[in-house]
Amino acid sequence: MEFLKNTNWWAVIFIIFCAITVVQLFYYLYYFRRLAFYLEPEKTKTQQHPVSVIICARDEANNLVKNFPGVLVQTYPTTHEVIVINHNSQDETRYLLEEFKKTFKTLQIVNLTQEAKGIPGKKYPLSIGIKEAKHEIILLTDADCVPASEFWLQKMQDGFDDGIDVVLGYGAYLKKPGILNKLIRFETFHTAIQYLSYAIAGNPYMGVGRNLSYKKGLFLNNKGFSSLN
Numbered sequence: 001m002e003f004l005k006n007t008n009w010w011a012v013i014f015i016i017f018c019a020i021t022v023v024q025l026f027y028y029l030y031y032f033r034r035l036a037f038y039l040e041p042e043k044t045k046t047q048q049h050p051v052s053v054i055i056c057a058r059d060e061a062n063n064l065v066k067n068f069p070g071v072l073v074q075t076y077p078t079t080h081e082v083i084v085i086n087h088n089s090q091d092e093t094r095y096l097l098e099e100f101k102k103t104f105k106t107l108q109i110v111n112l113t114q115e116a117k118g119i120p121g122k123k124y125p126l127s128i129g130i131k132e133a134k135h136e137i138i139l140l141t142d143a144d145c146v147p148a149s150e151f152w153l154q155k156m157q158d159g160f161d162d163g164i165d166v167v168l169g170y171g172a173y174l175k176k177p178g179i180l181n182k183l184i185r186f187e188t189f190h191t192a193i194q195y196l197s198y199a200i201a202g203n204p205y206m207g208v209g210r211n212l213s214y215k216k217g218l219f220l221n222n223k224g225f226s227s228l229n
Contacts, residue, residue, distance in 0.1 A: 169211030
């Protein structure tokens with residue numbers, strides 16, 4: 001008891017705080033410096049393999065009007081298709097997609113009118129879209145997202161090379177006024193720093209479905225999403 005009385009607890013707390021800070025800094029330096037100082041390998045040519053872009057849409061008519069043209073007018077030197085899975089939409093999504101298809105022949109529409117029991121979220125429509133894809137390389141995004149430029153498709157595909165089956169992309173949150181928007185953008189940025197840094201370190205653990213590309217064979221050989229259930 002005498003020992004406890006004579007202990008300077010403020011000093012103990014400070015030492016513990018310093019130790020935790022050192023461990024945290026080591027963690028940040030070990031992983032995040034890889035991303036901060038990452039140099040993209042020089043490539044003699046751009047990738048020109050065929051690509052299937054897949055979007056799952058459920059009651060996304062308003063977002064498709066604003067964002068979908070940016071996906072359809074991508075500059076890419078070879079064959080690509082855009083597949084939209086209309087997942088039991090109750091709004092004008094189906095009509096809107098049919099109007100887009102009159103102008104953009106690369107657009108393929110898959111209309112789903114039933115729910116898949118026991119398969120939550122986008123797993124079922126996304127699985128259907130991947131199986132319908134004509135090409136080996138799959139590029140995913142969402143209806144509420146817009147490409148950063150007309151070269152988004154090309155930039156994502158340039159990440160592929162021999163032995164690479166998955167390419168991770170950053171999906172930034174749209175900048176708007178307000179503190180909530182700032183917090184969401186910070187969280188999005190912080191999450192991206194982590195999964196990209198871990199991937200560069202050889203320990204990939206996640207990506208975001210609004211900007212992600214992988215090979216169809218990889219998906220099918222691993223039995224799709226069934227391996228995650």
